[in-house]
Amino acid sequence: MSLNNASGKTVTVNYATADGTALAGEDYSATQGQLSFAPGITSRTLAVNIIGDNVKENNETFTVSLSNPVNATIGDTTGAGAITDDDTPAFSITDASVDEGDSGTRPLVFIVELSKPSTQAVTVKYSTSPGTAQSGSDYVHTSGTLTFAAGETLKTITVQIVGDTISEPNESFTVALNTPSSGTTLARGTATGTIRDDGGSRVFLPLVVRNHSGAQ
Template sequence: MTSGEDATFTEHVALAGSVPAGTHECTVDFLIDGESRGFVQKLTVNVPGLKIDDVEVPENGGPAVFTVTRTGPTTNPVTVKYATANGTATAPGDYTAVNGTLTFAAGETTKPVPVPIVDDAVNEPDETFTVNLSAPTGAAIVDGAGTGTIVDNERDGTFSCQATAVKIAGLKAAQANPADVPCADDVATVAQSTLNAGIVKVETSLLDARTDQTPDDLNSAPPAVGDSGSAKATIEKTKITAGLVVIELGVIKSSASATCVKEPEGLKAQLAGASSIASLKINGVPVTVGTAPLTIPLLVGSLQINSTQKTGNTIVQRAVFLDTLLTDVVLAESKANVEGQPCG
């Protein structure tokens, strides 16, 4: 080329595959005979981005349709590969695996990725799988993993519940839902009760036991947040005589529940229990109590206050438990349990 003539050339700017989406500044220095002569150019390069969303779909709701979105410049074509991957949901039992390549023509900003869902007859927790993006051309991946959540639509479990105001040596007073399984709406009230077993005598007044299931017919609808089985027991006044020990109690209350709650992995049964005692006297001496667990040693055994027992999917809340060598006394016992999978 003769000195003084104009030079015409075409520039090609290539970006490394690891360059993130967004706007990038490049500096180009034109060398003459291998040396910089001050001919410097600054370029602005816009890199499109690709992201995939998360999808939640009922098991019987048809395919889970993910959306892949291109952001930034849309003047050039872009391609990206996609493929499903197992999580707690697995193919082919829970969904049909898919893979392929998406091509965005100039001006296109979104592309769907449908994943067929298998509607089985198994009651199981909500399950998840992912759709992953890879190997993009003409763009960078911003969010390359879409989570698909399959919400189960079967229910083969139920709640159980039972409330008992007084139990002593196999004798009971005011028990709601004696069958225990399944939980059912029930109320048992007794004005006064006196039960004896050996040297132990239990006198109570205004006993109330209640159980409740919400909704009443859990098999008629799919599981929902707030579905529950619960039990409550109340005694207004109690006097226990065990040999030389006299125990007097004010209002006694207990409650237990199993409730469907929403957690990241789906619906789960949450167990809860609580109890309280308004006042307590032992041989006329007041003892401070409330809602916290407390064990009091006695000449005839031990007095346990506000005990909560969780075993597997069962919770038992006892406001008062008198443990003696001859017999046991239970006051205001509430029980709730999960049978099978009532919560998704």
């Protein structure tokens, strides 16, 4: 805060903050008082404490208004304070594994987490890709879009695993996240799905029964 010219007298002015899109108690600490400029002094600092959080939100503003000047007049009665949001939510997906099963399908669930809640809905797309496991014969190809409502931080992706009785090594495929919505990013964008073989070969030994007849 400044005077356009130095004064030979002490200058005072009252100040007070007021809400805009930023709210006192949630985004900043309400402040009011009086600033005093000693003779010859042309600038003073007015500090307003900003309250931090980890919520993704739009940039916000509040105002500081001046009133009741003594030994001076007010040029600009109101100044704006801007709070720039620096919270960027990031999507992560975790690895998952499941036993294959002998028939039908069974679900393999991947957890997708948002590092910080958002004040608005955010989205991220996903899609499976083959590895040693093949789409159709080992798992059902899956793709789509996850939508996190405001405040949500956890979602799941379910991929159906195709069972069989064939003895084979464990197999894997990947699920990749892509195209996060504006204002978000990817922290861990790819996860591995492991299909554990539980078929195995079975060896059967013949059972031989012999009748022994004794002499009478």
